[in-house]
Amino acid sequence: RVPDRQDEEAQKAAAWTDDGGPINPDETRRHPEDGLSYTYAQLQEKVSGQLTPEGTEALWREKMKPEWVVQRLEALKQQSQQQGAGQAADRAGAAKAAEWKDDGGPIKPEETRRHPEDNLYYSFEELREKFSAQLGAEGLEALWRTRMKPRWVVQQEEGEAQARPASPERRGEREGSRRREREGSRR
Secondary structure (H helix, E strand, O other), X not given: OOOOHHHHHHHHHHXXXXXOOOOOOOOOEEOOOOOOEEOHHHHHHHXXXXXXXXXXXXXXXXXXXXXXXXXXXXXXXXXXXXXXXOHHHHHHHHHHXXXXXXXXOOOOOOOOEEOOOOOOEEOHHHHHHHHHHHHHHXXXXXXXXXXXXEHHHHHHHXXXXXXXOOOHXXXXXXXXHHHHHHHHHOO
């Protein structure tokens, strides 16, 4: 099937990230906590005394989305609700998984991520126990934040791969990966 204009707009919205360019004073973005839209100047006024100028800019660039993005994503969400667990939700989830990156925030003790070499899932504490002698504290955190993916991202990516027809050799790889994952979940 040929993607239509709505599909393209939804994909652009799901993949949107701030380009780091000059801030447009006329642009409004939706605040993730209160759900209200602000220009950058209005946001500065709202968070004055609570955030540093750098913190305000980080909030604007990393957490707040332009109105057009929010509206497209809300429309996509409504469409997926109407379709049940249909294709629109799969596209949105795939886009979200594809754009995932560690936010640099506090490490959640209950989160597990897959190690890129052994394909097993570790909490940060388990990772520290197993690899601290080899990597040290900074190396462990760098590995966690840059090379290890959360379980939900891996599952989304593997769901995408399973939806596509696989060559015989790829099927064998997937079966080995599933076996390693099962072994990792028994830890």
